[in-house]
Amino acid sequence: MxxxxxxxxxxxxxxxxxxxxxxxxxxxxxxxxxxxxxxxxxxxxxxxxxxxxxxxxxxxxxxxxxxxxxxxxxxxxxxxxxxxxxxxxxxxxxxxxxxxxxxxxxxxxxxxxxxxxxxxxxxxxxxxxxxxxxxxxxxxxxxxxxxxxxxxxxxxxxxxxxxxxxxxxxxxxxxxxxxxxxxxSEFKPRWTEEEIIAKSGTWATTGKTADRERNISTSLDLDSAKQEVFNHKLQAKYRAMEENEVRFEKIDCDDADYLFVAYGSSARICQKAIELAREKGIKVGLLRPITLFPYPTKAIQEMLGQVKGILSVEMSAGQMVEDVRLAVNGKVPVEHYGRYGGIIPTPDEVVEALEQNFLGE
Amino acid sequence: MTEEIIIAGFGGQGVLSMGKILAYSGIMQDQEVSWMPSYGPEMRGGTANVTVILSDNRISSPVLKKFDTAIILNQQSMDKFEADVKPGGTLLYDPNGITRHPERTDINIFRIPGAALATEMGNPKTFNMIIMGGFLKVKPIVKLENVQRGLEKSLPERHHKLIPLNIEAIQKGIENVETVLAL
Known part of the structure; x- marks a missing residue:
């Protein structure tokens, strides 16, 4: 240990x-x-x-x-x-x-x-x-x-x-x-100068040597054609992140009729809400995005054949719900529940919001 | 086993550190723990409360509305949290400064004269460990030896000489808790 x-x-x-x-x-x-x-x-x-x-x-x-x-x-x-x-x-x-x-x-x-x-x-x-x-x-x-x-x-x-x-x-x-x-975590040593040169010497300002051009850190390029090419490169990088770096966790989703989507502290509150809802016989699960970009769009889409409604829970007036709706694309109802201005929703409130939105209570 | 506890009183009573020692005691017996304080522009003399959860399983929400146990150390906290004890749950309070005693009839109620006992011990700082003793008597969820280990972990070494006094205070609390209502 x-x-x-x-x-x-x-x-x-x-x-x-x-x-x-x-x-x-x-x-x-x-x-x-x-x-x-x-x-x-x-x-x-x-x-x-x-x-x-x-x-x-x-x-x-x-x-x-x-x-x-x-x-x-x-x-x-x-x-x-x-x-x-x-x-x-x-x-x-x-x-x-x-x-x-x-x-x-x-x-x-x-x-x-x-x-x-x-x-x-x-x-x-x-x-x-x-x-x-x-x-x-x-x-x-x-x-x-x-x-x-x-x-x-x-x-x-x-x-x-x-x-x-x-x-x-x-x-x-x-x-x-x-x-x-x-x-x-265990202690890891800081990178040495040699390690940094080996790892990042092609771009980092590690000190110019005779065998290469100067490395310059800048975001400026007044040539629009070059700037567009650069933006293509950025976009390709973001697509690679979407391909390789999506992280999420599913809790109690196997038999779920309804789904919470929530991250961070709201996801913790939703886990308690799942316990309370299941005591009442409501089968609800949680999909917790761990990476918010790249977003677990496909993971949400894979739940669509199974769930009858999705409640996005966030301590906001409804921001992440837009990405849930983009993923769902109208295939099942998506609602938002949130408290804001520094108020933390209680698990009971979240269950109540689920019932009000999807169970006609 | 999951025990969801709120400890509430005045800033300066040792509410947060009592919660911390309880949480550390849970870690000492391999439990999952969470400690969630009310934080804000509340200073000494204001209200302070902390939600502590000890569980054998992964803890879901660190923020709760209903509690298995409420440990209540002033009137404002009684007004705020008496209603939030789960039916069949436990309320432990210090009657010092309480003008309206608990009225629920569906929960277990215990009383501990923590402030009076701390004065008797000649050290007001023992207050929170006296209350801890009272809690452990009515809810023996952590072993005393693990509380001792929790104290060793949570107190800086220069304060370790105070551990025997803390244990004495816990014993005092164990001996002096009174049952008001047992279901």
């Missing part, structure tokens, strides 16, 4: 970053994710692994420090909560445009504007559909437990370096603030 702890989701993000060989964290505090940087500052990884932790002067500075570190082929990350991610949106689209790997963590709080510090899932569109300008996509991972907060840090770095594209962990104040049992 490995290193088992009781930790907050936010603390685990920090610990997992140190353990997976992250080179640098650049952030600016905001509730409900401040424990990430607090934990890093207390742990002082610069003494242990050499990982750099910087409290930047602003979110904009932090994301641009990430851009700098990523350009050097390093494993770098930042974290924030909703309003802070909006500030970082420019830097995120530049990272995507320059094909740079980085991990961005969003512990979502209620919005819009400064909103509230309580949990929400109302940044789905921002994470999955854009946030910044241009035709780009993030790899978006949605942890539903403190264990997955641990696991997805390493996975996020792995995928972002595999595809040279920023990855996002989209979580919320529930998963960030709660403590659960977690088995921490």
């Amino acid at each position: 490995g290193d088992i702890r009781l930790m907050k989701g936010n603390e685990v993000i920090a610990e997992a970053a140190i353990r997976c060989g992250c080179d640098g964290y650049f952030g600016y505090p905001i509730t409900p994710q401040s424990e990430i940087m607090e934990t890093l500052m207390i742990r002082r990884p610069e003494l242990e692994t050499g990982m750099v932790v910087v409290q930047a002067e602003s979110e904009v500075a932090a994301i641009n420090m990430v851009y700098g570190g990523a350009s050097c082929g390093k494993k770098v990350m930042t974290s924030s909560s909703s309003p802070g991610i909006s500030l970082k949106a420019e830097g995120i689209t530049y990272l995507a445009g320059a094909e740079l790997p980085a991990l961005i963590v969003n512990i979502v709080r209620g919005g819009p504007g400064l909103g509230t510090i309580q949990p929400a899932q109302s940044d789905y569109f921002q994470a999955v559909k854009g946030g910044g300008h241009g035709d780009y996509k993030l790899i978006v991972l949605a942890p539903a437990s403190v264990q997955e907060m641990n696991d997805f840090v390493d996975l996020g770095f792995e995928l972002s370096h595999k595809y040279l594209n920023p990855a996002m962990i989209l979580s919320d104040g529930v998963i960030g603030q709660m403590m659960e049992k977690v088995e921490l």
Whole structure:
């Protein structure tokens, strides 16, 4: 058995970053994710692994420090909560445009504007559909437990370096603030300069040598023809992600007449709702998207011959439900249930919403 | 076994740390655990509550509306959570500062004079472990030896000298819990 702890989701993000060989964290505090940087500052990884932790002067500075570190082929990350991610949106689209790997963590709080510090899932569109300008996509991972907060840090770095594209962990104040049992990952050493050159020397600014051209990190190309070719390349990359990287979990789906689709903390609430509904004789299952981009469209489509109705549950006014409806394409009724502004739905409410929408009660 | 617990009182009473020690005790006996605090702009003197779940199985929702046990340590929490105990469930409370005692007749009700006993012990910080003792008497879901191991895990080493005092407080709680209503 490995290193088992009781930790907050936010603390685990920090610990997992140190353990997976992250080179640098650049952030600016905001509730409900401040424990990430607090934990890093207390742990002082610069003494242990050499990982750099910087409290930047602003979110904009932090994301641009990430851009700098990523350009050097390093494993770098930042974290924030909703309003802070909006500030970082420019830097995120530049990272995507320059094909740079980085991990961005969003512990979502209620919005819009400064909103509230309580949990929400109302940044789905921002994470999955854009946030910044241009035709780009993030790899978006949605942890539903403190264990997955641990696991997805390493996975996020792995995928972002595999595809040279920023990855996002989209979580919320529930998963960030709660403590659960977690088995921490083994320590992995940080990449050496030689390893970085071997891995990323074709594009990273590792220091020009006589035998190659300069590597330049940029998202600018004023030649439209070239820019279109570049966009084709990005789109091909996103199609490859859709082909290879879709992750989801099905719970109690085998005999289900109805289906919840929910991610993150809402998926946890739906698991309790399944227990309550099944006590009443309602056979409902859960499809939990783990990657929000690429989205488990086919997995939803495979349920269509079986279920009579789908309830998308999200702490928003109805964002992910649009992707469920695109997948379903009118073949069965799809409804949304959500609470927002920082209110967390209870499992009982979710069962009631299922009954009201599909069971005529 | 799954036990869904809410612990609710004032900030500063040790509500969150009691929940943490309980959760760690669960880990010590190989259970799944979750600890979900109310967080917000609530500071010392405000209300604080935490939902703790211990289970032999994977835990579904860390956020609940109904509880097997409510541990209630002030009047605001009594007003808020008495109705949320499942029928047949358990309510444990400290009568200190309570102006309206629980009225339910379909749940087990126990009383523990935690604040008074802590004063008697000469250390108000023992309060939450006295309450923990009361809880373990009425719901022995974790073994005392695992609570001790949980304390060792959750307290920083420089505070380990306080563990015997905490165990003494738990014993005090075990000895002094009173039954108000047993179904």
